[in-house]
Amino acid sequence: MFESLTASLSSAINSLRGRGKLTDANMREGLGAxxxxxxxxxxxxxxxxxxxxxxxxxxxxxxxxxxxxxxxxLVGIVHQELVxxxxxxxxxxxxxxxxxxxxxxxxxxxxxxxxxxxxxxxxIKEQGQGVMLVAADLQRPAAIEQLAVLGRQLGVxxxxxxxxxxxxxxxxxxxxxxxxxxxxxxxxxxxxxxxGRLAIDEELMRELAKIDRTVGPDQVYLxxxxxxxxxxxxxxxxxxxxxxxxxxxxxxxxxDARGGAALSVKSVTGVPIKFIGTGEQIxxxxxxxxxxxxxxxxxxxxxxxxVEEAQRKFDQDEMKRQEERLKAGEFTLxxxxxxxxxxxxxxxxxxxxxxxxxxxxxxxxxGGADLxxxxxxLFGIIDSMTPDERRNPSRFVDQxxxxxxxxGAGVEAHEVSDLVKQFDGMSAMMKGMAGLGxxxxxxxxxxxxxxxxxxxxxxxxxxxxxxxxxxxxERRKLKKxxxxxxxxxxxxxxx
Amino acid sequence: xxxxxxxxxxxxxxSQAAAEAAALPVETxxxxxxxxxxxxxxxxxxxxxxxxxxxxxxxxxxxxxxxVDDEFLEELRAALVKTDMGPSxxxxxxxxxxxxxxxxxxxxxVVLDSIRTQLLMRLAPAAxxxxxATSGPTVIxxxxxxxxxxxxxxxxxxxxxxxxxxxxxxxxxxxxxxxxxxxxxxxxxxxxxxxxxGEPGCDPASVAxxxxxxxxxxxxxxxxxxxxGRLQTQANLMQELGKIRRVIAKxxxxxxxxxxxxxxxxxxxxxxxxxxGFKEAAGCTGIVLTKLDGSARGGVIVPVAEQFGLPVKFVxxxxxxxxxxxxxxxxxxxxxxxxAFSAAG
Numbered sequence: 001m002f003e004s005l006t007a008s009l010s011s012a013i014n015s016l017r018g019r020g021k022l023t024d025a026n027m028r029e030g031l032g033a034x035x036x037x038x039x040x041x042x043x044x045x046x047x048x049x050x051x052x053x054x055x056x057x058x059x060x061x062x063x064x065x066x067x068x069x070x071x072x073x074l075v076g077i078v079h080q081e082l083v084x085x086x087x088x089x090x091x092x093x094x095x096x097x098x099x100x101x102x103x104x105x106x107x108x109x110x111x112x113x114x115x116x117x118x119x120x121x122x123x124i125k126e127q128g129q130g131v132m133l134v135a136a137d138l139q140r141p142a143a144i145e146q147l148a149v150l151g152r153q154l155g156v157x158x159x160x161x162x163x164x165x166x167x168x169x170x171x172x173x174x175x176x177x178x179x180x181x182x183x184x185x186x187x188x189x190x191x192x193x194x195x196g197r198l199a200i201d202e203e204l205m206r207e208l209a210k211i212d213r214t215v216g217p218d219q220v221y222l223x224x225x226x227x228x229x230x231x232x233x234x235x236x237x238x239x240x241x242x243x244x245x246x247x248x249x250x251x252x253x254x255x256d257a258r259g260g261a262a263l264s265v266k267s268v269t270g271v272p273i274k275f276i277g278t279g280e281q282i283x284x285x286x287x288x289x290x291x292x293x294x295x296x297x298x299x300x301x302x303x304x305x306x307v308e309e310a311q312r313k314f315d316q317d318e319m320k321r322q323e324e325r326l327k328a329g330e331f332t333l334x335x336x337x338x339x340x341x342x343x344x345x346x347x348x349x350x351x352x353x354x355x356x357x358x359x360x361x362x363x364x365x366x367g368g369a370d371l372x373x374x375x376x377x378l379f380g381i382i383d384s385m386t387p388d389e390r391r392n393p394s395r396f397v398d399q400x401x402x403x404x405x406x407x408g409a410g411v412e413a414h415e416v417s418d419l420v421k422q423f424d425g426m427s428a429m430m431k432g433m434a435g436l437g438x439x440x441x442x443x444x445x446x447x448x449x450x451x452x453x454x455x456x457x458x459x460x461x462x463x464x465x466x467x468x469x470x471x472x473x474e475r476r477k478l479k480k481x482x483x484x485x486x487x488x489x490x491x492x493x494x495x
Numbered sequence: 496x497x498x499x500x501x502x503x504x505x506x507x508x509x510s511q512a513a514a515e516a517a518a519l520p521v522e523t524x525x526x527x528x529x530x531x532x533x534x535x536x537x538x539x540x541x542x543x544x545x546x547x548x549x550x551x552x553x554x555x556x557x558x559x560x561x562x563v564d565d566e567f568l569e570e571l572r573a574a575l576v577k578t579d580m581g582p583s584x585x586x587x588x589x590x591x592x593x594x595x596x597x598x599x600x601x602x603x604x605v606v607l608d609s610i611r612t613q614l615l616m617r618l619a620p621a622a623x624x625x626x627x628a629t630s631g632p633t634v635i636x637x638x639x640x641x642x643x644x645x646x647x648x649x650x651x652x653x654x655x656x657x658x659x660x661x662x663x664x665x666x667x668x669x670x671x672x673x674x675x676x677x678x679x680x681x682x683x684x685x686x687x688x689x690x691x692x693g694e695p696g697c698d699p700a701s702v703a704x705x706x707x708x709x710x711x712x713x714x715x716x717x718x719x720x721x722x723x724g725r726l727q728t729q730a731n732l733m734q735e736l737g738k739i740r741r742v743i744a745k746x747x748x749x750x751x752x753x754x755x756x757x758x759x760x761x762x763x764x765x766x767x768x769x770x771x772g773f774k775e776a777a778g779c780t781g782i783v784l785t786k787l788d789g790s791a792r793g794g795v796i797v798p799v800a801e802q803f804g805l806p807v808k809f810v811x812x813x814x815x816x817x818x819x820x821x822x823x824x825x826x827x828x829x830x831x832x833x834x835a836f837s838a839a840g
Binding site: 146147150199230231257280 | 573576578640643671673674677681683685726729742766788790791795814
């Protein structure tokens, strides 16, 4: 996300690089480029203007004039201002103990309310709280069914108009009954899914205000599509006026939308952006972090997010077991498969790559390449092997076995060889890594990254591995050669 | 622009397009719009907008004897950018106004005419009517990002065609999103058109295949196929669209006759990326611009038409099944500019 804004901003700032100090003139040019970048990112016109005024103010002055690297200075100020504009954050759901907390989600049509309701419900359920969904979107055909299906997937009760004794079609009544039912059944959280509406449709906005008044939700969230343009300001303003929002959920940030709406909505409503939707899977709801987002905008990568996500999702025990096996010098194709599966749990591979600094370009380079599919082919190959073959593929997999495996997995024979070769390199490195400290491991990982960055380079055996045991004769020969070289070098030094 | 039109081989000849337009109860851009016409509806929609929101640009033409100076041009730029046409298109128009009218007294009519001419030139590729099959059913594939309004647009399209006396069959190809098939099914029931469904999670191409087969076998005039919403960055999902197209083309070689990309009028500059992605991967031939009844003006179709030559074929201007009209650039611009400069008139 934000990749394109990153690119535009860095080209704007690059135009300042190497020009010595910031002057009025060269800063104006740079800031003009930043402004175009912001507008292209759909930051609202007035918000962008305010942003630039603050950046200009911060950039002018003695500090900048004395600065040795004005480009860095400007990056710092732009970054600071971006963080300032999108923060501070508050990820707390403000759940109340002992009583039912009511959430209401609202937004324009197609912004992703129903999906966000389900994602939010999953998040709350993951925290061990009881959740109920209330289908109050009685406008869109089959919106109720959609929520009901999602509720079934999550194992969460859904209150629909069908549960109403009178079969009421009044969203206010449905919400009221839903909340009452949750209180009676001691369900700690209720999420109301309201109908999408236009910000300028006064009648529907009144209906929303009425739900707000009579049901009295504890938290009202506005759901905003990250692809929204200049209209984000107007609609957010209208919803905020009608409802007093408590937070914003920004959706569809897994695409290439630059998401300038995040800046606009925050600055207009003043309410924090709580969560971001980053995928179609029901777990793709993440906390919003302005400093990370700003860092992303400026091309600094997002290591923190990656680490956090890894910690949450990796199976700690499994990691430990693998560590032990590695220390004992065991690393099989089964372990390899487990590792890949764990990586996959982080999310779509392309997304994971994008989070690693310096790998953003990698993502682009891969372009249409379907990493997930490739991975499934690998699994197919591994699954078609016998336990022995998985333990030591280079020893067991001969030509005839290779044909058998390829046929079993539905791949070409050379793909089996490729995997075996890659696995050899990998397992040597893994075994090497197990004995190393953190620092050396990082070096290894960097080496691995370098290899990734150059896809033509195969994973070879790293140096230092006992690739082949030498005979006594060969060792003598090698020593002789080494001594000869040393003597020659010494002579050269004296001369 | 003329060159471009010649380039579009599958386009129906202008005469046929004109005949089609004449045969339809759609208001063209005239000075006296009928109450139910496209312009009238757009105006009604945008009037709501201007009443509530347009205070910021009202002052643009207000002051008597105002000169076309830097300040005026800056305000003009702001007003244009706020329609979502993007900074570069806005810049080009500002430059044009500056070159021609600099230091003159602002005459709203002259300035607006100048802007209109510029925009019309950019939108010219956007004037094209829907392509239909010469014989057999016309197949229309509808694509777009999540939440852009595909399913609702399909219902409206079906209504538009059945109003013309065409027999319509729908293919519920969104087998991914929960209850999407039900949603289209409810529309089909309301409109009294036939629908071909698939099991949730089944291959959308198979639904498309069966829908087209039914259209051929039972002599339907139009077959409209829904697809699941997808972001243009999801490479494998975009390839799926290619597969659907191929499956359709196996039964009718020149089908789908139209592949429409549904764009939400509230979308900002990302619509450019959408147009690029869907044109490349799904061979989109036209655009349906939805949700024009809100406060958003859909100005982004200006750069979309200019850069990708994708014509806007329909606009959605309301929530009922009747609120879909064929696109009229002149009328669209009138509404766009009236919305942006509401004090001008």
